Amino acid sequence: MSLAFAAHVRETPVTRANPVTKLFAALAITIVLLLSVDWVSAATALALELLVVPFCGLTAPALLKRLTPVLIASPTAGLVTVLIGEDSGRVLLGFGPLDVTQGSLSSGVAIVLRVLAVGLPGVVLLATTDPTDLADALAQRLRLPRRFVLGALAGLRLVGVMVEEWRVLAMARRARGVGDHQGVLGGVRVLAGQAFALLVLAIRRGTRLATAMEARGFGAPGPRTWARPSTFAPRDVVLALGAVVVAAASVTAAVTAGTWSFILS
Numbered sequence: 001m002s003l004a005f006a007a008h009v010r011e012t013p014v015t016r017a018n019p020v021t022k023l024f025a026a027l028a029i030t031i032v033l034l035l036s037v038d039w040v041s042a043a044t045a046l047a048l049e050l051l052v053v054p055f056c057g058l059t060a061p062a063l064l065k066r067l068t069p070v071l072i073a074s075p076t077a078g079l080v081t082v083l084i085g086e087d088s089g090r091v092l093l094g095f096g097p098l099d100v101t102q103g104s105l106s107s108g109v110a111i112v113l114r115v116l117a118v119g120l121p122g123v124v125l126l127a128t129t130d131p132t133d134l135a136d137a138l139a140q141r142l143r144l145p146r147r148f149v150l151g152a153l154a155g156l157r158l159v160g161v162m163v164e165e166w167r168v169l170a171m172a173r174r175a176r177g178v179g180d181h182q183g184v185l186g187g188v189r190v191l192a193g194q195a196f197a198l199l200v201l202a203i204r205r206g207t208r209l210a211t212a213m214e215a216r217g218f219g220a221p222g223p224r225t226w227a228r229p230s231t232f233a234p235r236d237v238v239l240a241l242g243a244v245v246v247a248a249a250s251v252t253a254a255v256t257a258g259t260w261s262f263i264l265s
Helices: 019-033 039-055 060-084 102-127 131-140 146-157 159-175 183-215 234-257
Strands: 091-095 098-101
Touching: 019 039, 019 102, 019 131, 019 234, 039 102, 039 234, 060 098, 060 102, 098 102, 131 146, 146 159, 146 183, 159 183
Parallel strands: none
Antiparallel strands: 091 098
16 A cells, blocks of 8 residues: 555554455444443543554644544533533532533543544544545445446545645635625625635536546446555454454443443343
8 A cells, every 4th residue: 555645654554454444443443332322431442542543653743633623523522411411410510501410421521532432543544544545445345336436536536636726716816805804794705706616616627537537438337457456464354353352342341330321222
């Protein structure tokens, strides 16, 4: 696997693992954590994930930058749960019609830990996986429809282009004085116009790209060859087993502590 797309990623056995294996590892942990809302299983999974993070090839600044949305969402979700979650146990604080009880506080802490434990594997998966390698693995290993996979890959490759075009549009409008000193409503109007212009550019670029891909035989019927075969290696087995161990350990810890509460029961 080539990690030239990300200078912040160094090659390790985890980053060189097959994207399908990394996807399985993230899903295995996520599914188990969604089966119960308790803080013990989430804390156990998060602690074990943090032990593996140094071997994922991401520098600390790069990881923190990509975790920013998760770090913002987790306390927000926890606070909402604490304030409007189901009340149980002793009342700890009161804010008018809102009460903070032992049960709601415990649920809030569990939500914070759970969002972090679910978000961390996903962030690592996205940051250490080349989109082309992921498309190759999905089409060759999971046998997903190649037209859909290649189309999605082409669209994903255009995300960076769209970001740059948004920046160029903003600079061009600023150079013409569009949006200066127009207040909040004027700023919203200018932003909407810029978004519409980007939409038009995206449609035009997507149409040209689709035509070019069809002309090069990407949509041709029959079997196709792949420039880079997607294969499994012993490191994939280790990573998959590691994910299963993390999931099993989190459930075992919660059951042992008596906090496990199956959401479907």
